[in-house]
Amino acid sequence: MKLDNRIKVKANVQFQNLDIGDIYEDDEGIVCIKTSDGYEGSPYGQCIAFVDGRWSEEEEHRGTYVIPLEATVTLHG
Numbered sequence: 001m002k003l004d005n006r007i008k009v010k011a012n013v014q015f016q017n018l019d020i021g022d023i024y025e026d027d028e029g030i031v032c033i034k035t036s037d038g039y040e041g042s043p044y045g046q047c048i049a050f051v052d053g054r055w056s057e058e059e060e061h062r063g064t065y066v067i068p069l070e071a072t073v074t075l076h077g
Contacts, residue, residue, distance in 0.1 A: 003031060003050060015045060016062035024066040031069070038062065 018024060018034045026032055026049070035057075036046035044059040060066070 011067065012065040013068055014062065015060045015064045015066050018066070018068065023069045023071040025069060026060065026066050027064055032058070032060065032066075034060075 015024075015034070016037070020034055020036065022034050024032055024034065030049050030051055032047040032049045034045065034047050038045040038059075043062055045062055047058050047060050048055045049058045
């Protein structure tokens with residue numbers, strides 16, 4: 001996968017305020033997709049993170065400030 005990062009404006013919001021499927025950059029600069037708000041009462045939600053050219057399941061604290069991204073998915077085949 002090729003990642004072409006063209007971020008211009010950085011506006012932070014809390015992870016908990018993102019919708020499922022939203023793409024964002026976390027506080028470590030990793031591109032992620034929110035996949036779940038988490039379990040009732042849990043301070044964590046789930047995401048998949050693009051690290052070292054691979055997607056992996058991760059957790060994100062609901063109060064973490066992240067940068068929402070506008071993304072385009074291009075399918076080749």
